[in-house]
Amino acid sequence: MTDRPLSHIRVLDFGHYLAGPMVGMMLADLGAEVIRIDPPGGPRWDDPAFTMLSRGKRALTLDLKTDQGRKTALDMVARADVVIDNFRPGVMQRLRLGPADLRAANLGIVSLSLPGFGSTDPELAKLAAWEAVIAARTGQFTDMGLNRQLMGINPSFTPLGLASAYGATFGAMAVLLALGARDRMGGDHIEVPLASALFEGLVYNCEQIENYPARYKSPRELELDRRRAGGLPLDLSYVDLGAFLDPFYRTYRCADGRGFYVVSCSIVTHPRRVLEVLGLDDLAATLPDFDAYLDQKDWPDAWAMRNYPVGPRDRARVAEAMQAAFLTRPSWEWEELFGLAKAPASAQRSTREWLADPHALASGLVLEVDDPRHGRMRQLGNLAWLADDTGAMDKRPGPMADEFRADLPTLLAEPPRAEPLGKGAGGWLDGLKVVDLTNVIAGPTIGSTLARFGAQVTSVQPVSPSVDPWNAIVFGLHAHRGKESVLLNLGAERGRAALARLIVGADVVTMNGTDQQRDALGLTPAALAAINPRAILAQLDAWGGPLRGPKSDHLGYDDLAQAATGVMVRFGGGPDTPEEHAHFGTIDALTGYAACVALGAALERRRITGKGGVARAALAGCGAMIQAQFMYDFDGRAPFDEPSGRKTRGWGPFYHCYRAADGWMFFAAPNERGAALARVPELADLTSQPEEGLTEALVDRFAGHPIAHWQERFRGGSASVVPLGSLSVNRDAGLHHESDGPADIRRATYRAIRHDQHPMGRWVDLVAPNAVRPEHAAITIPGPAPKPGAETRTILARLGYTEDEIAAMVAAGAAGEGWAEKYLPE
Incomplete structure (x- = not known):
């Protein structure tokens, strides 16, 4: 084994469009040997994007419809670890390369199929599942965000490949976790229907809460409710929407005419930082600021500065003052000032501009590869990587036809892979202990995803919440499913000591934050290794990459990655009318899944070497991933003229x-x-x-x-x-009530769970975890997210603290048992 995380893994990539090749690319980027299997006549998808997705691979042409081609394929399977395909259900079986055929050749093979819809779905399995067909049937084009609904535009088309992006990350993650459990459980066949992956990735857009308090609704949601209740037309213009946008969650114009997107709501200190950077300290002093976890009936004023959204009394004057301030400097100056002040914001850029962005290039979020067909080619960078993997930036260009042919006799002369030790039961991650230090959506997605595979996840959050209940509780209903909760003050010595005890017994620590934030927590790689040398830190942030860049320590969120990488300009139809993509968590959830891919590689490396380390992913990287079909540039490239804007309904007549x-x-x-x-x-x-x-x-x-x-x-x-x-229709059609007992979540493409015994006291509907469907390994439906701090005493006792010590910690504020009397403040 070399020093690359997956150098010991061999992958046969039969993928032919976006999702399958993307899984192969992610594994190749982590060091796996990936062999692309082409049909006679060459790849079905002849496009520069396919060239990009083929980097790090070698190619071999096989006619799988002939006995010799099939025999060669099975001989290679016997000497491989992973097989990837994304054909329609039944194609691999007709080629006599189905799961049973692969297992007959290699009992330890991990095979991954990425069909458009579930192979057991009687209605949808046989459809020709083009990317937009999956998006259309799932609901991606319907009710495309609050802007479009208020403007009366429905449906809307977007060319973003969300289904393939979500499916590829689920697929790469599942492959790596299955490999890690192979000695205990044997090989496995995994199906990841892209439509199911899309449905899971968009969970926050069909989450439904009984008697949802109006205080959590944005100005746009309230206006939409008002118009619908009164039978008023939905006919707002783009300019009209400005009156319903929160001042700390919108685009402003700068002196150079470029849009500048601010997302600085919901975190206690962020709105004040924004006003200070803009020189509006006097304005900040006039705005109300009080505990966001009070019930609305107990608020001392109409709204709280630390609680999204800004109230109607002050919304216009704050936005007008901010716009006037932005016009005094160009966008690049504001970007630097906001970054230094740790106030999350970003200039709006096009996709092409992101591909030439100095930070993107310096950090490795965009790579430059010398391609034999296209010359010097800029392309999307690493989507998941290990911090100490020195080969992460060294990319071999995509293969030419039959590049692997000369090496085939050598490969076939190898002995077949050794058979796995046993066929155990359970989940891939049974026994894995995770300490979760994350908040909002992207970071918590790591732990909630690991829980479905059997991991024990302990969520550590602050005694005094830094995030308002809209982000921490409403989104946390999904993001913290399947976890236990302890509140610790990591600014206090006893709180840090309790965290150290947790880490000593953990396999994984998760956090979302920059290197500066990580180091301030005392979690530098060296410090973590001193506490527990086998521990792996799974870290995600907004702008991090394999290398350092000028924005590496800037803060950011999903929408800011959209703004920087070109998603918002694309969706809005141009630089003068940018819009956030229609779905909450478009990039957040994806980045959490990508961090799980990096973690899977780190766990596989640890299995071989015993070494821990840092597994990474970034929002900006995943912002590029959902644009993978377009995320490349070179001299002579075709224009960046893909469908965009509000009126778009497709890509040509067909x-x-x-x-x-x-x-x-x-x-x-x-x-x-x-x-x-x-x-x-x-x-x-x-x-x-x-x-x-x-x-x-x-x-x-x-x-x-x-x-x-x-x-x-x-x-x-x-x-x-x-x-x-x-x-919402797909959710309701596939809804299972938790009180009815265990659900069969693998048959239908779309399934959801009504947690009707939720500790919140309200039922909540959430998407079921059915995107990853192993043939053998168990999938756990995570239980409801606990009330923050509900298990503080239990967890501290498990760590060896006495009842008196726990009481003293709570009394001193080093530990806590809750943020509010109610689970969800009203």
Whole structure:
């Protein structure tokens, strides 16, 4: 084994579009030997993005429809660790390369399938699952955010590959965790339906809480409620929306005309930092500031500065003062000043600008690779890495055809992989102990994800909350599922001592924060190793990369990564009208999953070497990941002209949202194109029409019949028609009540759980953890998130503290038992 984390792992990558190749790239970036298997005639997807996703791999052409091609593939499987495919369900079986065939060749093989929909879903399994078909059926294009709803725009199309991004991270994570348990449990076959992964990644957009208090609704949500209740039109303009945006959560214009996005709400100190940087200290002194965890009936004023959102009395004057201040300096100066002040904000950039950004290049969030086809190529950087992996930045360009052919005899001369020791039961992470120091969404996602695989997760949060209840409690209903909770004051000696005791017995520590914040907690790599040399720190932040850059210690959130990497300019349709992407946690959840990929690699390295370390991921890296199809640049690149903006409904006539007689549907025939129309009597005459103007013709034709008619007409082949789904409808259709006992979460593509015995005292609906579906390993449905501090005494007693010592710690404020009388302040 070399010093790369996965140098001992061999992967056969049969992936042909986005998700499968992306899994292979992530594993190759961590040092695995990845061999891409191409069909005769070359890859099905001939695109610069595929070249980028093929970096670090070698290529071999095999005709899997021949006996010799199949035999060679199985001989390679016998000498491999991982097989990846993202065909439709049944394709690998028809090639006689299904899970049973792979196991017959190698009992220890970990195989990963990434179909569009669940293979056991009777309705959806056989669909031609193009990326936008998955997005449309899941509900990604429907009710696309509060802006679009207030403007009366529904549906909206976006080219972002969210399903493939979420599916790839779930897939890479699952592969690595299965490899770590292989000696105990044997090999496994894992299915990750991309639609299920998308549904999980968008969990915060279909979370539903019984009798949800109005205090947590944003000004846009309240205006939407008002208009709907009064039967008023949803017809706001982009400019009109400004009146309903929170001053600490919006875009401002700077002296150079560039937009500057501020996300500095909900953390106790952030709004005040913003006003101080802008020179608005006098304004800050006039704004109310009190405990956000009081019930609204006990508030001494109309709103609290540490509690999102700003009240209507002060919203306009604060926003106007901030806008006037921003106009006094250019965006690059504000970005530097905000970064130094630890006030989260970012200038708005396009995708192309991010690819040339000095910090992105210096940190390794964007890489420069000498590609034999495209020359010097800038491309998205590492998505998951280990801090001490010196090979993380050394990227070999994508393979040429049959690059591996000369090495094949050498590989086939190796002995087959040794059989695993046993076939144990349980989860991949049974017995793993995790200390969780995270907050908000991205960081807590690490622990809640590990809990489903059997890890024991202890959430450590401060005695005095630094985050308001909207972020800490409302989002925490999902982000902290499956954990136990202790409150410690890490600024107090006894609080730090209790944390050290936790770490001594832990395998993993998780945190979201910069290196400066990490070091201030006393968790430098050296300090962590001194406490527990086998402990792994899973760390994510906004701007970190394998190397240091000028923004490495700046703070940031999901929306700021969207602003910096081009998502907001793309979604809004240009630099003058940027919009946050429509879904809460678009990048947050993804970054948590990516950190789990890095952690999986660190655990695999520790299994071999006994060495701990630091596993990393960053929001900005994942902001690039959801744009992977476009996240590259080189001399002579085609224009960055992908669909964008509010009115977009597709990408040409053969990949588009259309209204049928009974509702909206998505039509996808990007391969068949005119041949698909020729098979349908009502459309056959349009095959001779130029594509320019064809969309309008299809609008008229599709409106003449219901969706079911068009589904039947296009059945078979590679074309698809699906109704535009809704996240909430999919949630309700697949809802299981927790009080009814264990749920079967693996059969349907979409499943949700109603936690109807929740300690909050309200029921809450959350997406079930069914994106990762192992054939053998167990998946645990995490229980409800506990009230913060609910297990403080139990956990401290387990650490060896006596009842008197615990009482003294609580009395001194070194430990705590709650933030408020109620689980969710009202």
